[in-house]
Amino acid sequence: MADATTPLHQTLPRITEGGRVGQVDATVVPRFAGPPTFARLPRVDEVSDVDVAVLGVPFDAGVSYRPGARFGPAHIRESSRLLRPYNPAQDVSPFAAQQVVDAGDLGVNPFSIDEAVDSIEAGARAVLERAGRMLTLGGDHTITLPLLRAHAAAHGPIAVVHFDAHLDTWDTYFGARYTHGTPFRRASEEGLLDKEACLHVGSRGPLYSAKDLDDDATLGFAIVPSVEMDDLGARGVIERIRDRVGDRPVYASIDIDVLDPGFAPGTGTPETGGLTGRELLAILRGFADLNLIGADVVEVAPAYDHAEVTGIAASHVSYELLSAMAPRADSEVSR
Ligand SMILES: N=C(N)NCCCC(=O)O
Numbered sequence: 647m648a649d650a651t652t653p654l655h656q657t658l659p660r661i662t663e664g665g666r667v668g669q670v671d672a673t674v675v676p677r678f679a680g681p682p683t684f685a686r687l688p689r690v691d692e693v694s695d696v697d698v699a700v701l702g703v704p705f706d707a708g709v710s711y712r713p714g715a716r717f718g719p720a721h722i723r724e725s726s727r728l729l730r731p732y733n734p735a736q737d738v739s740p741f742a743a744q745q746v747v748d749a750g751d752l753g754v755n756p757f758s759i760d761e762a763v764d765s766i767e768a769g770a771r772a773v774l775e776r777a778g779r780m781l782t783l784g785g786d787h788t789i790t791l792p793l794l795r796a797h798a799a800a801h802g803p804i805a806v807v808h809f810d811a812h813l814d815t816w817d818t819y820f821g822a823r824y825t826h827g828t829p830f831r832r833a834s835e836e837g838l839l840d841k842e843a844c845l846h847v848g849s850r851g852p853l854y855s856a857k858d859l860d861d862d863a864t865l866g867f868a869i870v871p872s873v874e875m876d877d878l879g880a881r882g883v884i885e886r887i888r889d890r891v892g893d894r895p896v897y898a899s900i901d902i903d904v905l906d907p908g909f910a911p912g913t914g915t916p917e918t919g920g921l922t923g924r925e926l927l928a929i930l931r932g933f934a935d936l937n938l939i940g941a942d943v944v945e946v947a948p949a950y951d952h953a954e955v956t957g958i959a960a961s962h963v964s965y966e967l968l969s970a971m972a973p974r975a976d977s978e979v980s981r
């Protein structure tokens with residue numbers, strides 16, 4: 647048993663509810679001490695069976711404006727120390743209902759986007775062989791293309807629900823095809839998307855031209871713009887998502903800039919008029935009734951954050967996604 651004189655790396659008392667190796671027990675080791683893994687969960691090498699892996703991809707060479715999302719994974723992990731075991735909003739204990747681990751970071755090339763994209767795909771495929779599902783912490787939005795390649799290899803064309811201020815279906819920037827503004831155009835061109843079933847949520851802000859919207863529809867996306875949030879409410883947005891994706895395999899990609907900059911200042915291309923944290927969490931809870939096969943949380947850039955506001959938002963978004971992935975005894979739980 648740990649006491650105040652025992653180095654923490656020698657004995658880490660963990661919650662072991664449901665037979666899973668869970669968080670370091672915060673009633674024994676205070677939250678600000680101990681390992682820097684996501685939610686103080688075990689590392690992947692500390693357990694034998696894995697259901698969900700949390701993977702960091704510290705890559706930001708694809709950004710068009712402010713850099714810094716390469717520090718996102720470490721910032722989200724540090725901001726996740728306060729997460730507790732039981733999620734009352736979904737009536738689930740996400741780390742007891744499934745084995746969740748921290749798979750660490752991929753070490754990707756910061757000087758070659760092409761090489762980084764290839765190695766992210768290879769890394770994601772390797773993680774998916776070990777774990778049934780993964781939640782990836784970015785990193786800029788470029789990383790979602792190789793992540794979708796890995797998921798589509800396992801599931802076929804995917805229904806992507808994309809939360810973002812931006813469409814990210816643009817074509818090129820300065821001739822570059824792999825950037826954080828282009829992942830979903832590439833994914834659509836590569837046949838990774840179910841073009842009947844993809845949806846952007848929270849889009850807003852100026853575009854380059856009206857043609858952006860025509861292209862976006864052709865690439866397979868419907869849109870719930872941020873401006874419709876008040877009229878629809880979280881329930882209305884969940885219904886729009888459910889109508890669009892049905893029971894297809896769904897991948898949720900959360901660009902933290904879908905939140906208003908007041909709720910998530912720490913990001914590279916902020917746009918005013920976004921969702922509140924409460925709205926986003928409420929919508930994500932609706933994914934518990936969908937076939938959520940994977941997710942990412944991207945574009946957290948801690949240099950522009952204050953008091954971990956953005957990091958805490960990203961860690962709670964991650965927690966709702968992990969909760970939505972958790973198997974339920976009764977799948978008709980109303981929430
Ligand atoms: N994916 C994010 N966050 N931003 C894309 C912005 C692309 C642009 O500068 O037009």
Ligand SMILES: [Zn+2]
Nearest residue numbers: 811812901903
């Ligand atoms: Zn964005």
Ligand SMILES: [Zn+2]
Nearest residue numbers: 787810814901
């Ligand atoms: Zn984005």
